[in-house]
Amino acid sequence: MIEIVEAVNSAIETVKRLSALNEKIKDADVKMLIADLNIELANAKNNIAELLTENQRLKDEIKKLNKKRMEKLQFKGGAYYSSTGDGPFCQRCYDSKQLKNRLVENNPDFKFIGNYKCSICNNMFKVTEQ
Numbered sequence: 001m002i003e004i005v006e007a008v009n010s011a012i013e014t015v016k017r018l019s020a021l022n023e024k025i026k027d028a029d030v031k032m033l034i035a036d037l038n039i040e041l042a043n044a045k046n047n048i049a050e051l052l053t054e055n056q057r058l059k060d061e062i063k064k065l066n067k068k069r070m071e072k073l074q075f076k077g078g079a080y081y082s083s084t085g086d087g088p089f090c091q092r093c094y095d096s097k098q099l100k101n102r103l104v105e106n107n108p109d110f111k112f113i114g115n116y117k118c119s120i121c122n123n124m125f126k127v128t129e130q
């Protein structure tokens with residue numbers, strides 16, 4: 001992103017040199033083109049500033065989401081729970097990808113395999129604590 005800012009600043013410097021050069025030539029068409037170029041470069045600089053702000057906001061949001069996602073869970077009774085007791089979460093998803101995927105009660109016909117099921121990876125678990 002810094003390279004883009006440097007490129008625009010370099011273009012602005014080139015426009016200033018063109019403008020100084022045109023003072024000797026005094027061509028009205030060149031003067032108008034330089035003015036248009038100045039406006040376009042100013043717009044590009046504003047757009048870059050907005051993108052940098054948005055980029056930083058998104059980076060902060062990713063950091064916050066990753067921190068939330070990486071919250072340490074406690075394993076008990078066959079599933080994971082948060083420190084506030086929220087859960088149960090899938091052990092396979094958390095162990096392999098650190099994803100907090102909620103377990104849902106399994107269909108009674110399959111309770112002999114597991115009383116809870118992950119809605120993402122579809123694994124079934126016998127959860128004894130809640």
Ligand SMILES: [Zn+2]
Nearest residue numbers: 090093118121
């Ligand atoms: Zn899962």
